[in-house]
Amino acid sequence: xxxxxxxxxxxxxxxxxxxxxxxxxxxxxxxxxxxxxxxxxxxxxxxxxxxxxxxxxxxxxxxxxxxxxxxxxxxxxxxxxxxxxxxxxxxxxxxxxxxxxxxxxxxxxxxxxxxxxxxxxxxxxxxxxxxxxxxxxxxxxxxxxxxxxxxxxxxxxxxxxxxxxxxxxxxxxxxxxxxxxxxxxxxxxxxxxxxxxxxxxxxxxxxxxxxxxxxxxxxxxxxxxxxxxxxxxxxxxxxxxxxxxxxxxxxxxxxxxxxxxxxxxxxxxxxxxxxxxxxxxxxxxxxxxxxxxxxxxxxxxxxxxxxxxxxxxxxxxxxxxxxxxxxxxxxxxxxxxxxxxxxxxxxxxxxxxxxxxxxxxxxxxxx
Numbered sequence: 001x002x003x004x005x006x007x008x009x010x011x012x013x014x015x016x017x018x019x020x021x022x023x024x025x026x027x028x029x030x031x032x033x034x035x036x037x038x039x040x041x042x043x044x045x046x047x048x049x050x051x052x053x054x055x056x057x058x059x060x061x062x063x064x065x066x067x068x069x070x071x072x073x074x075x076x077x078x079x080x081x082x083x084x085x086x087x088x089x090x091x092x093x094x095x096x097x098x099x100x101x102x103x104x105x106x107x108x109x110x111x112x113x114x115x116x117x118x119x120x121x122x123x124x125x126x127x128x129x130x131x132x133x134x135x136x137x138x139x140x141x142x143x144x145x146x147x148x149x150x151x152x153x154x155x156x157x158x159x160x161x162x163x164x165x166x167x168x169x170x171x172x173x174x175x176x177x178x179x180x181x182x183x184x185x186x187x188x189x190x191x192x193x194x195x196x197x198x199x200x201x202x203x204x205x206x207x208x209x210x211x212x213x214x215x216x217x218x219x220x221x222x223x224x225x226x227x228x229x230x231x232x233x234x235x236x237x238x239x240x241x242x243x244x245x246x247x248x249x250x251x252x253x254x255x256x257x258x259x260x261x262x263x264x265x266x267x268x269x270x271x272x273x274x275x276x277x278x279x280x281x282x283x284x285x286x287x288x289x290x291x292x293x294x295x296x297x298x299x300x301x302x303x304x305x306x307x308x309x310x311x312x313x314x315x316x317x318x319x320x321x322x323x324x325x326x327x328x329x330x331x332x333x334x335x336x337x338x339x340x341x342x343x344x345x346x347x348x349x350x351x352x353x354x355x356x357x358x359x360x361x362x363x364x365x366x367x
Contacts, residue, residue, distance in 0.1 A: 026213045026221055028154050029271050029328065031358030035161035039108035046103065048115035049096070052089040054126035059138025061086050087141055090129070093119060094148035098349035101152040105159065105357075113156070113163050117170050120149065124177035130184060139188040140200055144350060146181045147207030147261070150214050151352020153178070157214060175215050182211035182220050189227070194234075198243040199258040202231045203350075206261035209268050210352065221272065228265045228276055231258070235283035238304075239290030245305045252301045253313040256291045259322035260351055263288075267325035267359075277329055285330055288322070292336065317343035321351060324359035 064080035084091075097116050104112035123129070129142050153174070156163050164171045189204040205227035212220035234241050244254040262284055266276045277284065294301055298309040313319050323340045326332070332340065344363050345356035356363055 023218060024272075026216050026218065026272055028158055028213050029267050029325075029358065031361060032154050032158045033160050034105065034155075034357065034361065035159050036104070036108035036163075037106050044109055044111060046107075046109055046111050046115075048111060048118065051119050051122045052092040052096070054123045054128035055087075055089050056126050056128050057131060059129070059131045059134035059142060061135065061137040061141060063137045083137065090141055090145050093123060094145055095349045097149055098152045098353040101155050102347070102353045104163065105155060105161075108161075113167075116152075116156075117167055117174075120153075120174045121170050124174045127177065127180070130180055132184075134188075136200075139185075140203075142181065142188065143185045143200075143204040143207045146178065146185060147203060147210055148350050148352065150178050150182075150207060150210035151264075151350075153214050153352075154210060155353060155358075178211045179215050179217065179220075182208050182215075182217070186220070186223050190223075194230075195243065197230055197234065198241070199254055199261070201227055202258055202261040202265075205231070206264050206351075209265050213268060213272075221269075224265055225269055225274055225276070228262060228269070229279055231262055232276070232279040232283040235280060235287050237286075238300075239286040239288075240304060241287065245301075248305065248307045249310045250313075251305055251307065252291070252294045252298050252309045252311070253319075255287065255301075256295070256314060256319055256322075259284075259288060259291060259326070260348065263322040263325040263329065264351060266329055270329060284326070288326055288330075292339075318346065318348065321346040321348040321355050324355040328359050 062079045062082045064083050097119055100112050100116040100119075103109070104116065129145055131138075134142070157171070185204050185208055189201050192201065205224045208220050208227075209224035211217070212224060234243065236242065241255055241258060244258060245251045247254045266284055269276050290300070294309075295311075295314045298311065298314075301307070301309050320340075320343055323332075323336070323343075324346050327337065327340060340360075341363060344360070345354060347354045347356070
């Protein structure tokens with residue numbers, strides 16, 4: 001097994017406990033071990049907001065593309081509002097937990113940690129988001145939420161500051177809930193026909209990967225790796241994803257949206273001895289280069305699917321959060337690094353929070 005360089009004390013302890021003869025405990029990339037930056041002792045302005053009501057009911061939600069054709073590329077503003085309203089508590093939880101974890105690791109105020117644990121604990125005790133009554137949008141919300149929450153949780157679980165040491169009972173209940181959600185996510189997204197496998201499956205695999213490491217579940221890890229390989233093998237020789245090309249004017253945007261979960265999975269696999277970079281002749285690299293080139297000149301996408309591309313999403317720096325894990329996997333050239341630095345910091349709640357602090361902590365961030 002390939003042992004990651006510069007292992008921290010928790011990772012070294014895992015290796016000593018499990019040895020190399022058996023499978024070592026699953027670990028996250030190095031940046032997840034970061035401790036509290038600086039404990040603030042001044043006036044505390046943090047106020048814990050009321051816990052959003054746990055969503056325990058049906059996961060039948062309207063799609064924001066309701067009424068669109070098979071391309072699912074035309075936004076329906078009325079159904080989008082209905083979708084946002086019906087999923088507001090879920091999104092509030094995702095954003096809130098990621099924000100509070102980030103605040104705690106910057107400021108070290110116990111109230112920030114206590115609030116994040118209170119929110120997660122309430123939802124875990126309610127067994128929220130586990131309904132078997134769901135549609136495609138509902139199961140999509142389940143896996144997005146799981147990736148957000150498990151991704152943020154990893155920053156607490158593996159932090160050298162050991163914030164969960166005094167909260168073991170709460171942590172155990174929360175992780176058991178994550179595991180139940182991950183098991184359902186595996187059921188939701190397994191055995192789909194190839195023509196139905198797209199970015200949703202990749203995001204499902206990321207949520208399961210994050211949970212696998214949070215709960216040390218090798219079966220979940222293996223499923224996420226398997227799903228990554230399916231995704232990587234969809235990338236053609238020119239770096240296109242056929243099922244995302246079907247999204248007409250939003251094809252480029254969805255190619256870009258496919259990259260964050262794929263890059264995160266490959267990054268997590270790498271530190272656990274599974275090198276996915278070469279899968280399908282460096283498919284991840286080919287896809288990334290196609291997107292980076294396309295974001296500056298989308299003509300290749302129009303040539304390929306006949307549609308002028310909607311570039312609105314591609315103008316937002318936050319949409320390129322995948323560049324942080326990606327440039328930890330591949331040697332990014334000077335132009336790509338300059339572009340990445342110009343867009344930092346990358347903070348994506350769906351990937352657990354501040355990715356720049358995790359993957360490029362020495363970056364000089366413009367204030």
